[in-house]
Amino acid sequence: MIEVPILDLQRQFRSLRGEITAAVLDVLEAQHFILGPNVTALEREAAAFCGVEEAVGVASGTDALLLALAAAGVGPGDEVIVPAFSFIATADVVSLLGATPVFADIERDSFNLDVRSARARVSPRTRAIIPVHLYGRPADMEGVLALAREHGLAVVEDCAQAMGARFGGAPVGSMGDYGCLSFFPSKNLGGCGDGGMILVRDGERAAQLRMLRAHGSRRKYVSEVQGWNSRLDELQAAILRVKLPHLPAWNEARRERALLYRELLAGLVETPEMTPGHVFHQYTVWLRDRDRVARALAEAGVQTFVYYPVPLHLQPMYAHLGYRAGDLPEAERAAREALSLPMFPELRADEQERVAAALRYALEPAMEEAPC
Numbered sequence: 185m186i187e188v189p190i191l192d193l194q195r196q197f198r199s200l201r202g203e204i205t206a207a208v209l210d211v212l213e214a215q216h217f218i219l220g221p222n223v224t225a226l227e228r229e230a231a232a233f234c235g236v237e238e239a240v241g242v243a244s245g246t247d248a249l250l251l252a253l254a255a256a257g258v259g260p261g262d263e264v265i266v267p268a269f270s271f272i273a274t275a276d277v278v279s280l281l282g283a284t285p286v287f288a289d290i291e292r293d294s295f296n297l298d299v300r301s302a303r304a305r306v307s308p309r310t311r312a313i314i315p316v317h318l319y320g321r322p323a324d325m326e327g328v329l330a331l332a333r334e335h336g337l338a339v340v341e342d343c344a345q346a347m348g349a350r351f352g353g354a355p356v357g358s359m360g361d362y363g364c365l366s367f368f369p370s371k372n373l374g375g376c377g378d379g380g381m382i383l384v385r386d387g388e389r390a391a392q393l394r395m396l397r398a399h400g401s402r403r404k405y406v407s408e409v410q411g412w413n414s415r416l417d418e419l420q421a422a423i424l425r426v427k428l429p430h431l432p433a434w435n436e437a438r439r440e441r442a443l444l445y446r447e448l449l450a451g452l453v454e455t456p457e458m459t460p461g462h463v464f465h466q467y468t469v470w471l472r473d474r475d476r477v478a479r480a481l482a483e484a485g486v487q488t489f490v491y492y493p494v495p496l497h498l499q500p501m502y503a504h505l506g507y508r509a510g511d512l513p514e515a516e517r518a519a520r521e522a523l524s525l526p527m528f529p530e531l532r533a534d535e536q537e538r539v540a541a542a543l544r545y546a547l548e549p550a551m552e553e554a555p556c
Protein backbone atom coordinates (compact mmCIF):
# COMPACT_ATOMS: atom_id res chain seq x y z
CA MET A 185 0.00 0.00 0.00
CA ILE A 186 1.32 3.41 -0.97
CA GLU A 187 0.86 5.82 1.91
CA VAL A 188 3.18 8.59 0.77
CA PRO A 189 3.12 8.83 -3.03
CA ILE A 190 6.11 10.15 -4.95
CA LEU A 191 3.68 12.41 -6.83
CA ASP A 192 -0.05 13.05 -6.43
CA LEU A 193 -1.52 14.99 -9.35
CA GLN A 194 -5.06 14.73 -8.03
CA ARG A 195 -4.33 17.21 -5.24
CA GLN A 196 -3.32 19.86 -7.79
CA PHE A 197 -6.33 19.11 -10.00
CA ARG A 198 -8.74 19.46 -7.07
CA SER A 199 -7.45 22.98 -6.41
CA LEU A 200 -8.04 24.06 -10.05
CA ARG A 201 -10.96 21.85 -11.04
CA GLY A 202 -13.42 24.64 -11.89
CA GLU A 203 -10.97 26.71 -13.94
CA ILE A 204 -9.61 23.75 -15.88
CA THR A 205 -12.98 22.31 -16.78
CA ALA A 206 -14.17 25.77 -17.89
CA ALA A 207 -11.08 26.20 -20.10
CA VAL A 208 -11.61 22.77 -21.67
CA LEU A 209 -15.29 23.49 -22.30
CA ASP A 210 -14.40 26.77 -24.02
CA VAL A 211 -12.18 24.90 -26.48
CA LEU A 212 -14.88 22.30 -27.06
CA GLU A 213 -17.41 25.05 -27.76
CA ALA A 214 -15.05 26.79 -30.18
CA GLN A 215 -14.07 23.50 -31.91
CA HIS A 216 -10.71 25.01 -32.88
CA PHE A 217 -8.25 22.29 -31.88
CA ILE A 218 -5.03 22.84 -33.84
CA LEU A 219 -2.93 26.01 -33.56
CA GLY A 220 -5.74 28.10 -32.16
CA PRO A 221 -5.77 31.18 -29.93
CA ASN A 222 -4.74 29.33 -26.76
CA VAL A 223 -1.53 28.01 -28.33
CA THR A 224 -0.64 31.50 -29.57
CA ALA A 225 -1.40 33.02 -26.17
CA LEU A 226 0.51 30.34 -24.25
CA GLU A 227 3.52 30.82 -26.54
CA ARG A 228 3.50 34.51 -25.65
CA GLU A 229 2.97 33.89 -21.93
CA ALA A 230 5.62 31.16 -21.67
CA ALA A 231 8.14 33.31 -23.58
CA ALA A 232 7.55 36.20 -21.17
CA PHE A 233 7.80 33.86 -18.17
CA CYS A 234 11.12 32.45 -19.39
CA GLY A 235 12.60 35.77 -20.49
CA VAL A 236 12.83 35.06 -24.23
CA GLU A 237 11.43 36.75 -27.34
CA GLU A 238 9.51 33.84 -28.79
CA ALA A 239 8.26 30.35 -28.02
CA VAL A 240 6.99 27.62 -30.34
CA GLY A 241 4.57 24.97 -29.07
CA VAL A 242 5.20 21.38 -30.18
CA ALA A 243 3.81 17.93 -29.43
CA SER A 244 6.24 16.91 -26.65
CA GLY A 245 9.49 17.75 -24.90
CA THR A 246 11.18 15.11 -27.03
CA ASP A 247 9.98 16.84 -30.20
CA ALA A 248 11.14 20.18 -28.80
CA LEU A 249 14.69 18.75 -28.59
CA LEU A 250 14.38 17.07 -32.00
CA LEU A 251 13.18 20.18 -33.83
CA ALA A 252 15.69 22.42 -32.05
CA LEU A 253 18.59 20.18 -33.09
CA ALA A 254 17.25 20.02 -36.65
CA ALA A 255 16.96 23.81 -36.72
CA ALA A 256 20.57 24.02 -35.46
CA GLY A 257 21.57 22.04 -38.54
CA VAL A 258 22.43 18.76 -36.79
CA GLY A 259 22.42 15.82 -39.20
CA PRO A 260 24.31 12.72 -40.36
CA GLY A 261 28.03 12.80 -39.56
CA ASP A 262 27.65 15.32 -36.75
CA GLU A 263 28.36 14.72 -33.08
CA VAL A 264 26.36 16.16 -30.20
CA ILE A 265 27.65 16.17 -26.61
CA VAL A 266 25.10 14.84 -24.14
CA PRO A 267 25.43 14.12 -20.40
CA ALA A 268 25.42 10.37 -19.78
CA PHE A 269 22.91 10.69 -16.93
CA SER A 270 19.50 11.85 -18.17
CA PHE A 271 16.23 10.61 -19.61
CA ILE A 272 16.79 8.72 -22.88
CA ALA A 273 15.05 11.45 -24.93
CA THR A 274 18.09 13.73 -24.49
CA ALA A 275 20.14 11.27 -26.55
CA ASP A 276 17.71 9.52 -28.88
CA VAL A 277 16.76 12.76 -30.62
CA VAL A 278 20.42 13.01 -31.69
CA SER A 279 20.49 9.55 -33.23
CA LEU A 280 17.04 10.08 -34.80
CA LEU A 281 18.63 12.85 -36.87
CA GLY A 282 21.41 10.51 -38.00
CA ALA A 283 23.99 12.20 -35.77
CA THR A 284 26.00 10.54 -32.98
CA PRO A 285 25.53 11.33 -29.28
CA VAL A 286 28.89 11.68 -27.55
CA PHE A 287 28.46 11.05 -23.85
CA ALA A 288 30.16 13.18 -21.21
CA ASP A 289 30.30 12.46 -17.49
CA ILE A 290 28.40 14.40 -14.83
CA GLU A 291 29.56 16.27 -11.74
CA ARG A 292 29.32 14.30 -8.54
CA ASP A 293 27.29 16.83 -6.55
CA SER A 294 24.92 18.31 -9.12
CA PHE A 295 24.05 15.27 -11.29
CA ASN A 296 24.61 17.70 -14.20
CA LEU A 297 27.01 17.84 -17.16
CA ASP A 298 30.68 18.09 -16.17
CA VAL A 299 32.04 20.74 -18.52
CA ARG A 300 35.62 19.43 -18.24
CA SER A 301 34.47 16.01 -19.39
CA ALA A 302 32.51 17.66 -22.23
CA ARG A 303 35.55 19.69 -23.27
CA ALA A 304 37.65 16.52 -23.51
CA ARG A 305 35.12 15.06 -25.96
CA VAL A 306 34.89 17.94 -28.43
CA SER A 307 36.01 16.91 -31.93
CA PRO A 308 36.00 18.61 -35.33
CA ARG A 309 32.61 16.97 -35.93
CA THR A 310 30.96 18.32 -32.76
CA ARG A 311 28.05 20.50 -33.80
CA ALA A 312 26.02 21.01 -30.61
CA ILE A 313 25.88 20.42 -26.86
CA ILE A 314 22.80 19.64 -24.72
CA PRO A 315 23.08 20.74 -21.08
CA VAL A 316 20.28 19.10 -19.06
CA HIS A 317 18.97 20.90 -15.97
CA LEU A 318 18.36 17.59 -14.24
CA TYR A 319 15.94 17.31 -11.31
CA GLY A 320 15.28 21.06 -11.64
CA ARG A 321 18.85 22.13 -10.85
CA PRO A 322 20.43 24.43 -13.44
CA ALA A 323 23.53 23.06 -15.14
CA ASP A 324 26.77 25.07 -15.19
CA MET A 325 25.69 27.34 -18.06
CA GLU A 326 28.67 29.63 -17.65
CA GLY A 327 30.99 26.74 -18.43
CA VAL A 328 28.78 25.37 -21.20
CA LEU A 329 28.46 28.74 -22.95
CA ALA A 330 32.21 29.35 -22.75
CA LEU A 331 32.92 25.92 -24.27
CA ALA A 332 30.30 26.48 -26.98
CA ARG A 333 31.81 29.86 -27.88
CA GLU A 334 35.32 28.41 -28.12
CA HIS A 335 34.24 25.71 -30.55
CA GLY A 336 31.25 27.31 -32.31
CA LEU A 337 28.72 24.82 -30.91
CA ALA A 338 24.96 25.29 -30.81
CA VAL A 339 23.57 25.09 -27.26
CA VAL A 340 20.25 23.29 -26.84
CA GLU A 341 19.09 23.46 -23.21
CA ASP A 342 17.01 20.51 -22.01
CA CYS A 343 14.70 22.31 -19.54
CA ALA A 344 12.14 19.48 -19.37
CA GLN A 345 12.56 19.21 -15.58
CA ALA A 346 13.35 22.82 -14.81
CA MET A 347 10.84 25.38 -16.07
CA GLY A 348 11.21 28.45 -13.85
CA ALA A 349 14.69 27.53 -12.60
CA ARG A 350 17.39 30.20 -12.75
CA PHE A 351 21.14 30.22 -13.23
CA GLY A 352 22.74 33.39 -11.84
CA GLY A 353 19.40 35.16 -12.20
CA ALA A 354 18.76 34.08 -15.81
CA PRO A 355 15.84 31.72 -16.47
CA VAL A 356 16.87 28.33 -17.87
CA GLY A 357 16.08 28.14 -21.55
CA SER A 358 17.03 31.79 -22.10
CA MET A 359 20.81 31.30 -22.18
CA GLY A 360 21.39 28.78 -24.99
CA ASP A 361 20.35 29.02 -28.63
CA TYR A 362 17.27 26.92 -27.94
CA GLY A 363 15.48 26.08 -24.67
CA CYS A 364 13.29 22.98 -24.66
CA LEU A 365 10.33 22.54 -22.30
CA SER A 366 8.18 19.48 -21.64
CA PHE A 367 4.60 19.64 -20.40
CA PHE A 368 4.42 15.89 -19.66
CA PRO A 369 1.89 15.57 -16.79
CA SER A 370 4.49 14.94 -14.07
CA LYS A 371 6.74 17.92 -14.93
CA ASN A 372 6.72 21.11 -12.82
CA LEU A 373 4.23 22.56 -15.34
CA GLY A 374 2.32 19.55 -16.58
CA GLY A 375 -0.59 19.28 -19.00
CA CYS A 376 -3.22 16.56 -19.30
CA GLY A 377 -1.25 14.68 -21.95
CA ASP A 378 1.89 15.30 -23.97
CA GLY A 379 3.15 18.73 -24.93
CA GLY A 380 6.35 20.73 -25.34
CA MET A 381 7.77 24.10 -26.32
CA ILE A 382 10.93 25.59 -27.76
CA LEU A 383 12.19 28.94 -26.43
CA VAL A 384 14.21 31.16 -28.76
CA ARG A 385 15.61 34.66 -28.67
CA ASP A 386 14.70 35.83 -32.16
CA GLY A 387 11.83 35.82 -34.63
CA GLU A 388 13.85 34.23 -37.39
CA ARG A 389 14.52 31.07 -35.39
CA ALA A 390 10.88 30.98 -34.28
CA ALA A 391 9.71 31.20 -37.91
CA GLN A 392 12.02 28.33 -38.88
CA LEU A 393 10.70 26.18 -36.00
CA ARG A 394 7.09 27.00 -36.92
CA MET A 395 7.91 25.72 -40.40
CA LEU A 396 9.53 22.53 -39.06
CA ARG A 397 6.52 21.69 -36.86
CA ALA A 398 4.15 21.94 -39.86
CA HIS A 399 5.62 19.73 -42.60
CA GLY A 400 8.22 22.33 -43.52
CA SER A 401 5.62 24.76 -44.77
CA ARG A 402 5.21 28.44 -44.11
CA ARG A 403 2.31 28.66 -46.51
CA LYS A 404 -0.33 25.91 -46.31
CA TYR A 405 0.36 23.06 -48.76
CA VAL A 406 3.71 24.50 -49.86
CA SER A 407 6.64 22.68 -48.19
CA GLU A 408 10.04 24.35 -48.35
CA VAL A 409 12.01 21.85 -46.26
CA GLN A 410 11.56 18.41 -44.73
CA GLY A 411 9.55 18.84 -41.55
CA TRP A 412 7.30 17.09 -39.04
CA ASN A 413 3.72 17.18 -37.84
CA SER A 414 4.36 18.25 -34.24
CA ARG A 415 2.03 20.77 -32.69
CA LEU A 416 0.97 21.57 -29.16
CA ASP A 417 -2.77 21.08 -29.21
CA GLU A 418 -5.31 23.67 -28.19
CA LEU A 419 -6.81 21.66 -25.31
CA GLN A 420 -3.40 21.27 -23.69
CA ALA A 421 -2.59 24.94 -24.24
CA ALA A 422 -5.88 26.01 -22.62
CA ILE A 423 -5.15 23.85 -19.56
CA LEU A 424 -1.53 25.00 -19.33
CA ARG A 425 -2.66 28.64 -19.43
CA VAL A 426 -4.70 28.01 -16.29
CA LYS A 427 -1.70 26.46 -14.58
CA LEU A 428 1.20 28.72 -15.67
CA PRO A 429 0.37 31.61 -13.27
CA HIS A 430 0.69 29.12 -10.38
CA LEU A 431 4.12 27.84 -11.39
CA PRO A 432 6.18 30.33 -9.33
CA ALA A 433 4.25 29.39 -6.16
CA TRP A 434 4.51 25.68 -6.96
CA ASN A 435 8.26 25.93 -7.51
CA GLU A 436 8.59 27.87 -4.25
CA ALA A 437 6.58 25.15 -2.48
CA ARG A 438 8.99 22.55 -3.87
CA ARG A 439 11.93 24.54 -2.47
CA GLU A 440 10.24 24.75 0.94
CA ARG A 441 9.77 20.98 0.94
CA ALA A 442 13.41 20.53 -0.04
CA LEU A 443 14.39 22.69 2.95
CA LEU A 444 12.32 20.58 5.31
CA TYR A 445 13.80 17.35 3.90
CA ARG A 446 17.25 18.85 4.42
CA GLU A 447 16.48 19.31 8.12
CA LEU A 448 14.71 15.97 8.55
CA LEU A 449 17.40 13.96 6.77
CA ALA A 450 20.46 15.71 8.21
CA GLY A 451 23.09 13.18 9.28
CA LEU A 452 21.10 10.34 7.74
CA VAL A 453 21.79 10.57 4.01
CA GLU A 454 23.63 12.85 1.64
CA THR A 455 21.06 15.42 0.48
CA PRO A 456 21.11 17.70 -2.57
CA GLU A 457 22.44 21.25 -2.23
CA MET A 458 19.88 24.08 -1.95
CA THR A 459 21.42 26.11 -4.78
CA PRO A 460 19.62 29.34 -5.65
CA GLY A 461 17.35 28.86 -8.65
CA HIS A 462 16.89 25.08 -8.11
CA VAL A 463 13.21 24.10 -8.58
CA PHE A 464 13.42 20.51 -7.26
CA HIS A 465 11.51 18.62 -9.93
CA GLN A 466 12.89 15.66 -7.98
CA TYR A 467 14.38 15.42 -4.52
CA THR A 468 17.15 12.90 -5.06
CA VAL A 469 19.53 11.53 -2.46
CA TRP A 470 22.56 9.23 -2.72
CA LEU A 471 22.42 5.81 -1.06
CA ARG A 472 25.17 3.23 -1.29
CA ASP A 473 22.68 0.48 -0.53
CA ARG A 474 20.02 2.06 -2.73
CA ASP A 475 17.98 -0.92 -3.90
CA ARG A 476 17.65 -2.45 -0.44
CA VAL A 477 16.64 0.89 1.07
CA ALA A 478 14.10 1.48 -1.71
CA ARG A 479 12.53 -1.90 -0.94
CA ALA A 480 12.39 -1.10 2.78
CA LEU A 481 10.74 2.25 2.04
CA ALA A 482 8.18 0.55 -0.19
CA GLU A 483 7.36 -1.83 2.66
CA ALA A 484 6.82 1.19 4.89
CA GLY A 485 4.38 2.66 2.32
CA VAL A 486 6.79 5.28 0.96
CA GLN A 487 6.94 5.39 -2.82
CA THR A 488 10.29 6.20 -4.41
CA PHE A 489 11.70 6.07 -7.94
CA VAL A 490 15.04 5.50 -9.57
CA TYR A 491 15.66 8.16 -12.20
CA TYR A 492 17.64 6.58 -13.95
CA PRO A 493 18.90 3.02 -13.40
CA VAL A 494 20.91 2.76 -16.64
CA PRO A 495 23.18 5.58 -17.78
CA LEU A 496 22.80 6.59 -21.42
CA HIS A 497 26.20 5.35 -22.62
CA LEU A 498 25.37 1.84 -21.37
CA GLN A 499 21.87 1.66 -22.88
CA PRO A 500 21.46 -1.44 -25.07
CA MET A 501 20.43 0.81 -27.99
CA TYR A 502 23.89 2.43 -27.89
CA ALA A 503 25.92 -0.81 -27.55
CA HIS A 504 27.29 -0.20 -31.07
CA LEU A 505 29.00 2.98 -29.84
CA GLY A 506 31.40 0.80 -27.83
CA TYR A 507 31.21 2.35 -24.34
CA ARG A 508 32.13 0.13 -21.40
CA ALA A 509 31.26 0.09 -17.72
CA GLY A 510 33.80 2.33 -15.98
CA ASP A 511 34.06 4.84 -18.86
CA LEU A 512 31.93 7.52 -17.16
CA PRO A 513 32.18 6.72 -13.46
CA GLU A 514 30.06 9.51 -11.97
CA ALA A 515 27.12 8.81 -14.30
CA GLU A 516 27.41 5.14 -13.42
CA ARG A 517 27.57 5.88 -9.71
CA ALA A 518 24.47 8.08 -9.96
CA ALA A 519 22.63 5.26 -11.75
CA ARG A 520 23.58 2.96 -8.84
CA GLU A 521 23.00 5.32 -5.91
CA ALA A 522 20.38 7.95 -6.81
CA LEU A 523 16.96 7.60 -5.23
CA SER A 524 14.15 10.13 -5.68
CA LEU A 525 11.84 10.69 -2.73
CA PRO A 526 8.24 11.98 -2.74
CA MET A 527 8.26 15.59 -3.98
CA PHE A 528 5.40 17.77 -5.20
CA PRO A 529 4.03 21.18 -4.13
CA GLU A 530 1.11 19.72 -2.15
CA LEU A 531 3.23 17.21 -0.17
CA ARG A 532 2.43 17.63 3.53
CA ALA A 533 4.94 18.01 6.36
CA ASP A 534 3.58 14.95 8.16
CA GLU A 535 4.19 12.93 5.00
CA GLN A 536 7.77 14.17 4.80
CA GLU A 537 8.22 13.18 8.44
CA ARG A 538 7.03 9.67 7.55
CA VAL A 539 9.54 9.52 4.73
CA ALA A 540 12.31 10.54 7.11
CA ALA A 541 11.21 8.04 9.76
CA ALA A 542 11.06 5.22 7.22
CA LEU A 543 14.51 6.14 5.92
CA ARG A 544 15.93 6.22 9.43
CA TYR A 545 14.47 2.79 10.14
CA ALA A 546 15.72 1.39 6.83
CA LEU A 547 19.25 2.67 7.47
CA GLU A 548 19.61 1.74 11.14
CA PRO A 549 20.60 -1.93 10.82
CA ALA A 550 23.19 -1.04 8.19
CA MET A 551 24.58 1.62 10.52
CA GLU A 552 24.96 -0.86 13.37
CA GLU A 553 26.76 -3.33 11.14
CA ALA A 554 29.15 -0.75 9.81
CA PRO A 555 32.62 -0.95 11.35
CA CYS A 556 33.43 2.11 13.43
Ligand SMILES: *Cc1c(COP(=O)(O)O)cnc(C)c1O
Nearest residue numbers: 244245246271273274344366368
Ligand atom coordinates in the same frame (compact mmCIF):
# COMPACT_ATOMS: atom_id res chain seq x y z
C1 LIG B 1 10.60 14.45 -19.74
C2 LIG B 1 11.92 14.68 -20.30
C3 LIG B 1 12.13 14.79 -21.69
C4 LIG B 1 11.09 14.48 -22.71
O1 LIG B 1 9.89 15.14 -22.59
P1 LIG B 1 8.54 14.47 -23.14
O2 LIG B 1 7.58 15.59 -23.08
O3 LIG B 1 8.20 13.34 -22.24
O4 LIG B 1 8.79 14.02 -24.55
C5 LIG B 1 13.41 15.10 -22.13
N1 LIG B 1 14.43 15.29 -21.28
C6 LIG B 1 14.27 15.16 -19.94
C7 LIG B 1 15.45 15.40 -19.06
C8 LIG B 1 13.03 14.84 -19.42
O5 LIG B 1 12.89 14.70 -18.10
